[in-house]
Amino acid sequence: MSAPAKLPRWAELGLLPAINLVAALLLSGVVVRILGENPWSAFKLLASGAFGSQDSIGYTLYYATNFIFTGLAVAVAYHAGLFNIGAEGQAYIGGLGTGLVCLWLGAAPFWVVFPLAVLAGAVFGAAWAFIPAWLQARRGSHIVITTIMFNFIASALMTYLLVNVLIKPGQQSPESREFAPGAFMPPIHELLGRVGIAFTATPFNFAFVLALVAAALVWLFIWRTRWGYALRVAGENAAAAVYAGISPPRITIGAMLLSGALAGGLGLNELMGAQHRLLLDFPGGAGFVGIAVALMGRNHPVGIVLAAVLFGALYQGGSQLSFDMPKINRDMVVVIQGLVILLCGAMENLFRGPLAALLRRRDVP
């Protein structure tokens, strides 16, 4: 068996993802060229649209918050050897839990709503991940397929609930009534304002801090606890795990519960932080961006946060780009996303061999 070439750690975690990212961006530049625009000025517009002002930075980090949650969700499952394509559906249902708490406890103060909303988001997200997990663990159903199916089922269920049950009476569009102010996640500009720092009002909110805390906890869990170790062993080699007294089916279920709970965090940012109501399709593809983020971030929380900010920048900069370059629309961002998944995920071996050869040659004079 010819195993994929081994790389030193710094190249594996830093250089290779960077090369893959640059390749993806170069290909995106080719697409921009085909569209008849200048790739370099497009890139500059994108960057200034994402980081050029407080306003754009706020939006970039607001988008990034969603991607941190879904990226972590994909990564935790990945460490257990599972490919969770269902983060989209788990985020959708998790958000339902958060939204229900916010609707019911609307009149209560924030410190009452907040913990319950976090809990409900996690529990609902985990519950939606539990069924595919149980089916994989006990009945051997392929988790990739079942999670895809569960995305569609979640979408149908939410459409039904919003159109028939949760809709605000006397309204056409399928949305719930607005949450009471007690269920609003504090915006960052308000928090900064309290300590005397002026920041433009954006949807960037406290959920970003929660996402960073979640990333830190995931790091602690995966690399510093017995359970995390067991999870990685089961993910690397299920047979070895059995000899070590670890039960792979239990790991599968546990990892997916955690994964679904993390995806459920999206509602804290999107619903409590920005939309302030339940509405159709609020995850907006963040579950799939999470796949790209986890792949690019090498399934490490630090990498995931960085990759999430990058994708937040793409989403925010992309809208600026479509505004200034009429030939380019926001779908260009989706193209870049696809190319990143392709090069960082499916074709990660493309540059690995040549890079390994290059590094060897440098070491041996």
Next chain:
Amino acid sequence: METYTLIVLLLAATIRVATPLLLAAIAGMFSERSGIIDLGLEGKMLGAAFAAASVSAVTGSAWLGLGAGILTAVALALLIGFACITHRGNQVVAGMAVTIMVSGLGPTLGLAWFNLGGQTPQLDGPGQRFTELAWPWAEQARALPFPGLLYAELLGGHNLIVYLAAALVPFSAWVLYRTRFGLRLRAVGENPHAVDTAGISVNALRYQAVAISGVLCGVAGTYLSTAASAGFVRDMTAGKGYLALAALIFGKWRPWPTLGACLLFAFTDALATRLQGVALPIVGVIPVQFILALPYVLTVLLLAGFVGKAVAPKAIGVPYAKEK
């Protein structure tokens, strides 16, 4: 009488919905039987739909559109093959990547080329679409309800691609079970080492399989944009690729049962459209969303082994590394 007409029309709608599903599901069958998970069905169809509508709009020929659709889908299929076969990348990731990329690329190129907000121009010229074939005496037969309406609506009244898709089922069954290629294809999905030992190239076989998948997805996508509708719109596949994948699994990776699954899923879709807001006796109004979710629920139940058992090709998803 009224009910009879309704049922016939419902079945005719079923056939029209089933056609792209069937083409995509059989496409997936070739790929998955060779051991390559085909999550790119959605993307390949969408890419073909865009290419077919664009070329047909520019050249005025649906046939050239079909050619472009097939070429595009094959190119995407070979890209997946390059990632998964040559570079032994993750097949699920490759399929997802292509699907996501294409879902952005279509509207992007569409906007730049046609300036219609990401759509392609309406295909209304002569020969720009695959239209219903006129069967002899169909109009006269319509007057006679019993065999006549069946003849006019169910047998006739479809476009060429529908008949092509129907013929594909026995043909692919023959290829899969009665030809040398089919035997090797099935073997490479179950035990690639054995195939390699017999002196046959695993990679070449898998490349052929994904290319076939590309051709069929190309036809399916062309159907969506130049036969079922008159042009490309954003995300027009709307999950049909995944539904086809579900049908393939529901059909246990075999041609005839897959046809059955496609017809069942298409029927639920046609029924949901028909039952929108209609109150039935006893149960009342069934929410459309529940009917639309039914295929996915059924597939999960099947995968769980509660309704029969679906056993995937053994080597599916595992990249093959030749012994050195």
